[in-house]
Amino acid sequence: GENVEQHPSTLSVQEGDSAVIKCTYSDSASNYFPWYKQELGKRPQLIIDIRSNVGEKKDQRIAVTLNKTAKHFSLHITETQPEDSAVYFCAATSSGSARQLTFGSGTQLTVLP
């Protein structure tokens, strides 16, 4: 089955700096890669996703890149703000198969004011 590894487990950045979280996956058949944000005491919520037919996707200060050859994808947050502090989870699956999402272990991002 799919195995998703996520690094780093914790990340601290100064407000205004960029943050990058990286994930690798094992199943070359995976073609859908969402990212979830979980604020303290709240539910995980989808913030951005990417499908394997594109290499990069942006939404304001958030971007995700995908390298299918290397089987890794990354979340980039620019101009970080204190409200970006949360746990971020990557996930992977093959949307065309009978397989559910496999989540990474999460990254605790802290944006220091």
Added chain:
Amino acid sequence: DAGVIQSPRHEVTEMGQEVTLRCKPISGHDYLFWYRQTMMRGLELLIYFNNNVPIDDSGMPEDRFSAKMPNASFSTLKIQPSEPRDSAVYFCASSPRLAEAFFGQGTRLTVV
């Protein structure tokens, strides 16, 4: 739409007691998932249903855990008997597709 609704939000129980967690998925979603979240193990998928039928329960840790979905708008996760190591946040999620998950607010379970 109110989203996925879970109850209770918090549950404290004594070891050996039966615990029942409840979930109401988003209307029209054919998939329902139960996840467990702990610091040590992160987000673990316990079981998921498609059209009320359990499809994959390989993540259910032991026979003490059971889940049901009697209809499209209700599911339960039961632990009997509960143990301190079951303490975690349990999330229910639903989705129109297998490759997505819309999470509820979670139930924080503490077994003392």
